[in-house]
Amino acid sequence: MKKKVNIAIIGGSGYWSDRNHNKNILELKDELTIQLTAIVDPIDPRTVNINNNTIKLCTIDNTVWINPKDFKNTDEIIKNLKEKLDVNLVIIASNPCAHFEYGISCLKYGINVICDKPIISNYNASTSIAAASHIREQYNELLEAYYRARRQYPNLMFHSILRRRSLESFTKVANELNKVYKKTKAGINNMTMLINGGVCKLPAELSNPGAHGYLDGVGSLSHSAYHYIDAIAWFVSMAPGKTVEIVPKLNYITRINDYLDSETYTSIVSIINASQDSLLKPKLSKETLGCELNVGFTFIMNNKENIQVGIISLLFNHISFTTRINNYDKSVREPGDHKGGGRMSQSFIDVHQEGLQNWQIMKNNVALGDNTILLQGRRHPSIEGVGFECKNYENAYDTGISMKELLAHAIKYIAEEKDLIGHSVIRELPEERLAIDIYTSCYELIAREYNSEPLQVPGIKI
């Protein structure tokens, strides 16, 4: 390696930084010249006792804690990282609504960025139409800044890592769709994504802060649903067929106020014998009460004559079956991040490519527990390959490319001062366009429904 890579993590005191970024940096220290130079977070990383990897890494690397409150603005923080601490890679792992301000500032100062999903969210996008539309504007601003920065620093990287894209089962489906598309021009004409988040939050927990909380005025779409919006964009790009435009429609939505009114958490409460204080409904802002939990969209696929050629359904149920056994604990910010928290990651994905093939991905796991994916494919007899293919992936997260390998790959390119190439999983900023367009339109619909405005948004060009 030519150059040492000095890393700063925004939101480095959080759960995902500990279980993923900081763990990977610790493990990669044997093979790469890297240092966790700074953590930018309102929480002192050394005070979060359950974050063992973070505490160990901060001790080895003598990591500097930067509290954003001590700086005038984000630019001052990033300038300090660059000029005083010589940071050349920033990993953004804070609450999604803070990603943009750090990202744009890093581009201004020519620092490489790896950004967790979603690359952008916006405060109160669930209830304000203007805030929802602003996501698209921020993406455009980020893109302009990226092209501008690359004129000065030609190898500068800004990319997001999406775990679904690295799994062998998802990659296999994308490749099979693309193979048949290249041969026949057949496109996806029917796709269903049914996702169950398996989250159970007790009323008192709804006022907890954090990336998977609701105080920023955004809900499940900014949590895990983005993975599946990205998968829709990805699969459609692999086999668009005659589709030139997709038109999103909102079919149902359950918001926090509906959840509180329905009291559908009571069966879990009685099973785990939750204390009375867990049932106290906190005083929440109208923006938090309006956050989306369960949402259902359809996306009409139109050809250039505006004739419908297909349909996609995305049903994202954040609140669904859960194996939660953990009782209420005031000091626990996100019960789903703990063993026994019961956060599920179940999906059923069914993709049809005209009459030529059908692929199904069934993912079934509890966060922090075993994870399996069942992949099934059926091909028309005239299509090359076996008629029926079935594979069961035990430990599905260990298949494909690991998060550690991706980080190592990016670090090597920064150290060698080369332009990042090589992994299809790594999404450079311009490649997020379609996913961001869909995601923004979904938020626009959610906010329109909240404001009793007509449930219509313009079609999205693909």
Ligand SMILES: NC(=O)c1ccc[n+]([C@@H]2O[C@H](COP(=O)([O-])OP(=O)(O)OC[C@H]3O[C@@H](n4cnc5c(N)ncnc54)[C@H](O)[C@@H]3O)[C@@H](O)[C@H]2O)c1
């Ligand atoms: N939890 C997961 O399984 C998971 C998986 C993949 C990706 N992610 C992504 O990682 C990111 C973090 O998620 P998490 O689960 O670690 O959440 P978390 O709430 O545990 O951590 C977020 C951290 O960001 C800090 N933070 C909040 N606002 C900030 C600001 N303005 N500046 C600096 N720091 C700020 C918080 O204090 C906290 O320490 C999110 O973008 C999330 O989508 C999480």
